[in-house]
Amino acid sequence: MSDPAIGKVFRITAEAAQGTIAFDVEENRKLVLALEDNGVDILHRCGGNAKCTTCRVEILDGDPGEIGDPERVILATKTDLNDHTRLSCQMRVIDDLHVKVVRQASVEGIDAGGRPQE
Numbered sequence: 001m002s003d004p005a006i007g008k009v010f011r012i013t014a015e016a017a018q019g020t021i022a023f024d025v026e027e028n029r030k031l032v033l034a035l036e037d038n039g040v041d042i043l044h045r046c047g048g049n050a051k052c053t054t055c056r057v058e059i060l061d062g063d064p065g066e067i068g069d070p071e072r073v074i075l076a077t078k079t080d081l082n083d084h085t086r087l088s089c090q091m092r093v094i095d096d097l098h099v100k101v102v103r104q105a106s107v108e109g110i111d112a113g114g115r116p117q118e
């Protein structure tokens with residue numbers, strides 16, 4: 001049972017280069033930061049501004065929430081993404097989620113990018 005003083009907590013399960021990582025996050029936490037703070041070196045090359053799409057994840061299960069205009073517009077410019085792709089820098093956690101992390105700094109050998117704002 002969750003503690004009402006700290007609000008709702010959701011379970012994130014992430015398929016990443018290093019294997020499956022599972023952790024709990026508070027409701028409304030930005031997904032990209034939750035991943036990074038739990039050991040997934042996900043790329044976020046534009047600093048969380050819906051410009052680069054390197055923070056993309058595939059939603060395998062769970063409700064990723066409504067998609068906003070900046071995210072919808074940039075994703076529409078990409079032809080190599082499937083319908084379950086979302087930008088983790090534009091997502092706030094509102095449900096248990098199972099996601100696949102697509103791009104990681106350690107895999108690509110590049111800097112992750114500036115840390116997105118809370």
Ligand code: FES
Pocket residue numbers: 043044045046047048049050051052053054055056087088089090
């Ligand atoms: S689109 Fe660049 S960090 Fe999310």
